[in-house]
Amino acid sequence: MQNLLNFLYRFRTFGLFLFLEGVCAWLIISYNNKQNAAFLNSSNSLVASINSFTNNTTDYFQLRKINERLVAENLLLRKELANATMGQVVLDTTSSDRYDLIKAKVINNSFRRSMNYMTLDAGLNDGVRPEMGVIAGDGLVGQVKSVSANYATVTSLLHRKLLVSSSISRTRTLCTVQWDGDSPLEAELKYVPRHIQIQQGDTVVTSGYNAIFPEGVMVGTISSFELEDNDVFYQAKIKLAVDFSSMDYVYLIKNKMIVEQDSLEAEVMEQ
Amino acid sequence: MVRINYVQQALHLVIFLLLQIPFLYKLILFDVAFGFFYIGFVLFLPYGLNRSLAMLIAFAGGLIVDVFSNTPGMHASASILVAFAKDSWFGLTVGSSDDDVYLDWNELGVWGSVKYLLPLIFVHHFIIFTVENGGFNSFGFLLAKISYSALYSFTIVFGLSFLMAPKVRRI
Numbered sequence: 001m002q003n004l005l006n007f008l009y010r011f012r013t014f015g016l017f018l019f020l021e022g023v024c025a026w027l028i029i030s031y032n033n034k035q036n037a038a039f040l041n042s043s044n045s046l047v048a049s050i051n052s053f054t055n056n057t058t059d060y061f062q063l064r065k066i067n068e069r070l071v072a073e074n075l076l077l078r079k080e081l082a083n084a085t086m087g088q089v090v091l092d093t094t095s096s097d098r099y100d101l102i103k104a105k106v107i108n109n110s111f112r113r114s115m116n117y118m119t120l121d122a123g124l125n126d127g128v129r130p131e132m133g134v135i136a137g138d139g140l141v142g143q144v145k146s147v148s149a150n151y152a153t154v155t156s157l158l159h160r161k162l163l164v165s166s167s168i169s170r171t172r173t174l175c176t177v178q179w180d181g182d183s184p185l186e187a188e189l190k191y192v193p194r195h196i197q198i199q200q201g202d203t204v205v206t207s208g209y210n211a212i213f214p215e216g217v218m219v220g221t222i223s224s225f226e227l228e229d230n231d232v233f234y235q236a237k238i239k240l241a242v243d244f245s246s247m248d249y250v251y252l253i254k255n256k257m258i259v260e261q262d263s264l265e266a267e268v269m270e271q
Numbered sequence: 272m273v274r275i276n277y278v279q280q281a282l283h284l285v286i287f288l289l290l291q292i293p294f295l296y297k298l299i300l301f302d303v304a305f306g307f308f309y310i311g312f313v314l315f316l317p318y319g320l321n322r323s324l325a326m327l328i329a330f331a332g333g334l335i336v337d338v339f340s341n342t343p344g345m346h347a348s349a350s351i352l353v354a355f356a357k358d359s360w361f362g363l364t365v366g367s368s369d370d371d372v373y374l375d376w377n378e379l380g381v382w383g384s385v386k387y388l389l390p391l392i393f394v395h396h397f398i399i400f401t402v403e404n405g406g407f408n409s410f411g412f413l414l415a416k417i418s419y420s421a422l423y424s425f426t427i428v429f430g431l432s433f434l435m436a437p438k439v440r441r442i
Contacts, residue, residue: 012323013322013323013326013355016323016326016327017326017351017355020326020327020330020347020348020351021348021351021352023330023344024330024344024345024347024348024351025344025348026344027337027343027344027347028342028343028344028345028348028402030343031341031342031343031344041338041341041343042338042339042340042341044338047338047339050292050339051339054293110296110340112296112299112302112305113296113403114403114404114405115341115342115403117341153341160405181404181409182409182412
């Protein structure tokens with residue numbers, strides 16, 4: 001017994017080293033779960049307020065650029081509004097009224113890592129919930145990972161574990177968009193079967209086959225593709241619609257029917 | 272005998288660790304070189320400081336960085352390893368004739384800095400980028416990221432430690 005205690009005492013430093021590394025490993029692994037508490041990440045209110053402060057300071061020098069982008073987005077929306085209201089009658093108010101938007105400012109963003117996240121200045125108090133979809137004026141941005149009272153952390157589309165159910169709008173082919181970790185301008189387009197004729201420049205939009213994103217949110221355009229003789233699916237890349245290097249304002253999508261849709265789907269899955 | 276200059280350690284905390292936070296993923300050169308100079312804070316912890324204490328300090332420091340970068344545990348684990356290895360590594364590479372080593376730029380000099388700082392920074396960056404990458408896939412790009420980032424961080428740590436070194440009266 002004495003020997004054992006001596007042994008433990010002699011290797012206490014190494015033991016502490018192993019213990020601390022174990023704690024770190026546990027933290028790393030447990031963070032990979034889809035949802036987690038807003039504690040050890042950037043939606044923590046203290047951390048986010050510091051980020052918000054540095055962001056406000058740097059924003060001041062880019063006000064002109066941000067303004068220009070917002071004006072451009074406004075113009076685009078006005079054009080779409082003009083098209084949408086021209087002679088169209090809303091047939092089903094439940095489906096047209098299904099989604100609500102929450103605006104948020106990006107206070108921290110990364111796009112050069114292999115797992116990218118961003119922090120928004122909207123949280124539980126503004127109605128943000130985990131797993132909500134995030135879009136910007138020009139397309140899809142990501143999905144909410146965790147939320148605190150006033151801030152939210154978002155898994156960016158530039159994250160290798162985020163899969164987006166999409167479709168090619170010209171052919172209506174269901175496919176999946178996933179980032180490969182290389183360029184922040186491009187992502188991979190997966191599971192397009194070989195009998196479909198795709199072209200460079202085809203637009204890829206969200207499919208609407210889940211409760212997170214509505215149908216038809218722009219994801220990107222096909223930039224290159226190839227098909228080897230024995231491939232079942234195309235190997236294609238898309239140019240992302242959103243420029244992740246300059247993000248300032250985004251919108252969170254609130255689906256009013258999410259509970260109904262998810263519980264129905266879960267019921268079917270169980271059978 | 273451990274000599275601790277508390278003023279200097281506090282200065283290191285501010286310059287290395289706190290200054291890093293707003294620049295965590297902003298100091299990027301050519302898309303491959305990331306500057307993680309906060310590790311200077313761990314590297315310049317007093318020589319001979321109780322190793323357990325040093326590891327706990329490194330754990331706390333790494334975790335602060337982690338919280339800001341959404342990577343709980345990643346920077347902390349690499350920092351702990353550096354804190355665990357740094358004194359032995361210093362003895363092995365630089366060594367000293369005096370008993371009471373005073374770990375700063377004046378003690379290390381240019382060549383000593385290269386021998387003491389660069390390999391530890393390389394190991395630290397190796398762990399961070401491999402864990403973030405989730406393994407060794409696309410190894411070439413990973414290795415480029417690790418090497419350029421290590422050189423880049425070393426340059427910053429070296430420069431900052433040089434600027435913060437107490438003036439030595441020259442004869």
